[in-house]
Amino acid sequence: MITCIIQYQIDPTKKDEFVRYAQNWGQAIPRCGAALIGYFAPHEGSTTLAYGIYSVESLAAYEAYKTRLAADPLGQENYAFAQREKFILREERTFLKLASAPHSKTVVL
Numbered sequence: 401m402i403t404c405i406i407q408y409q410i411d412p413t414k415k416d417e418f419v420r421y422a423q424n425w426g427q428a429i430p431r432c433g434a435a436l437i438g439y440f441a442p443h444e445g446s447t448t449l450a451y452g453i454y455s456v457e458s459l460a461a462y463e464a465y466k467t468r469l470a471a472d473p474l475g476q477e478n479y480a481f482a483q484r485e486k487f488i489l490r491e492e493r494t495f496l497k498l499a500s501a502p503h504s505k506t507v508v509l
Contacts, residue, residue: 403437403455404462405494412447414487421487422452424478429454432468432475433461448489459495 410418422439429436437453456462469475482488 406452407492408450409490417485417487428474433465
């Protein structure tokens with residue numbers, strides 16, 4: 401399993417547009433085959449950093465997922481929405497593998 405973390409730099413005056421974008425991906429990403437962990441918009445601290453996080457089985461599965469997402473009607477609409485509204489200033493993808501063992505206990509501080 402690999403996890404993709406997308407770091408977005410967004411226009412802080414268009415946070416609501418990013419939230420709409422994130423909500424749309426919340427429907428399209430799972431439908432197209434990735435395990436969506438979530439999209440995260442600025443709350444406190446930075447007003448320009450946002451994240452999208454999802455997992456896929458392998459890089460080959462990622463390529464198949466990207467093809468399905470590009471053909472998905474909501475995916476196409478969401479790409480066009482982001483291009484039209486220009487709320488994403490920059491995005492960067494990082495692919496990570498879990499290095500620690502799965503954790504079975506929740507630690508409460």
